[in-house]
Amino acid sequence: MAVFAEEVNLAGYTTLRLGGPARRFVEATSEDELVAAVRKADDAGEPVLVLGGGSNLVVSDDGFPGTVVHVGARGVERTAGDGDTVLVRVRAGEDWDPFVARCVSDGLAGVECLSGIPGRVGATPIQNVGAYGQDVSETIVEVRAYDRQARSCVILDRDQCRFTYRHSVFKGNDRYVVLDVTYALRETEESQPIKYAELAKRLGVQPGERVSLKEARDAVLELRRGKGMVVDAADPDSRSAGSFFTNPILTAGQLAGLERRVAERLGPDAAFPRYPEADGRTKTSAAWLIDKAGFAKGHALGPVRISTKHTLALTNPGGAGGASTADLLALAREVRAGVCEAFGVELVNEPVMVGVSL
Ligand SMILES: Cc1cc2nc3c(=O)[nH]c(=O)nc-3n(C[C@H](O)[C@H](O)[C@H](O)COP(=O)(O)OP(=O)(O)OC[C@H]3O[C@@H](n4cnc5c(N)ncnc54)[C@H](O)[C@@H]3O)c2cc1C
Incomplete structure (x- = not known):
């Protein structure tokens, strides 16, 4: 009840x-x-x-x-799809990482690189949760939701979810309450091809090769723990909302501006991370920009600080009563302004703001 x-x-x-x-x-x-x-x-x-x-x-x-x-509604139902595909319908209140662990032990591939991400299943479509070369838009086939406008339940297929990098039709839009999510997973003991260079290196394989599901999960968890990105009561760096800023995606004009500013600040031979996007734009690394703007890991402002393990996480190391949201926002604004001043790039927050804005 x-x-x-x-x-x-x-x-x-x-x-x-x-x-x-x-x-x-x-x-x-x-x-x-x-x-x-x-x-x-x-x-x-x-x-x-x-x-x-x-x-x-x-x-x-x-x-x-x-x-x-x-x-808090829980439940997982599994049905056969085409070929080696298994459709898994998961209610919104299931915790995400235990679900991933179960997929790995049941020999279902498609979410293994999303190991260790906190939160519940119902939130995974909201910002198209992703990490280490996978995101849920690759496996979600439909989302069942309560539509507050129509006052009825609706089903959105993958196209209707309009997934992009850390975004979907659901983010910044309180029309839909996600009730369950259906993922299409492959029945196999092998991971999907490992795309992320850092993960491939840790696993000792070339990008594009596969490993066992368990190896992929274990390596992701190890990398994440090293960055304070697994919620752990014993790790104050994990008292965060994960990455605080999204990686900026730049138009050709913005990219040229960044090239100029990087050369001015760091010298003509300085390089910065750049990842081509399908639409011709270029993604760069928010963590790199923050670091090169002069904010080191552990940089503090009053009781809040940048994680000592990862430049992109803003943390409340003292836990409840240790700091206020106003403290956290002051640090976020300091970082955002510093990056803008150094490189002319406006960072955008990844977490959802409730009753506040940056
Ligand atoms: C240590 C740490 C590491 C993280 N690493 C990653 C990462 O690698 N990749 C990544 O993408 N994210 C990461 N995150 C962010 C976060 O874990 C994910 O975005 C997660 O999916 C949020 O789930 P939640 O249940 O906690 O959502 P909440 O924080 O409770 O809610 C987030 C938003 O989703 C909405 N929402 C939640 N449930 C529903 C529902 N059923 N229907 C409609 N709206 C809903 C909320 O209203 C809110 O707008 C990390 C966070 C932390 C703390």
Whole structure:
């Protein structure tokens, strides 16, 4: 049965351990409870925040002046697809990493490089979760959602999800409440081809080669732990929302501007990371820009700091009560302004802002 409470502190529900109270809080353990809670708040004209694992959220110190619905509906159903494909439908409240671990042990390939990412399944389509050369747009075949405009359940296929890098139709749009996600996975003990150079190196293979699912998962977890990117109560660097900024994708004009600024700042022979995008633009590395703008790992502003293991994560090392969201935003603004001044590139936040903006 759904549990209702008032004035619940959201810091306890975010990996940053930041955020003020929710006026109302509903723990929805089934799809019916989830839809009923959202409908009730909509009928009352109350703002709604759908909450998963709280690992991609920056919540205002003032909290949330409406109903927070915590998605807890669980369940995994497996059906045969074409050839060696298996369709796995997963309810939104399942925790993501245990699901990945189960796929790996059951011999299902397609999500092994997404090991160690915190949060729940229902959030994976929101920003097209990705890491180490994989993202969920490669495996998601459909998303079933409650459409708050139509007040009914709808199914969105992959095209309708409009997945791009860390984006989809769902991000920045509170129309849909994800109820379940169907992934098409391959029944095999072998990983999908390893695309990410750092991971291939760790595995001792060439990019494009395959390894066992378990080897891929273990190597990803090891790399992630080394960067504080696995949530671990014993690791203050993991008190974050993961990468705080997305990697900038530059037009030809912006790229030329960056080339000029890099040469001015670091010398005519200086190179910077560049990855061609299918649409002709070029992605560069936010972590590289932050580092070269002069922000070292561990750079602190009051009680918050850049992770000591990874330049792209902003952390609240002291945990609950250690800092405020205002502290975190001050650091984020300092970093964003420093990168803009050094390189003319405007960094954009990856986590979802609730009641605040950068
Ligand atoms: C240490 C660490 C490492 C990370 N590494 C990565 C990484 O490698 N790659 C990556 O892509 N992300 C990464 N992240 C970010 C985060 O884990 C993912 O974005 C994750 O999918 C968020 O899931 P969540 O359940 O915690 O979502 P929440 O933080 O609870 O919510 C995020 C957004 O999704 C919405 N939402 C959540 N559930 C639903 C639903 N059922 N229906 C509709 N909207 C919903 C929320 O309203 C909010 O807008 C990392 C975070 C941390 C803390």
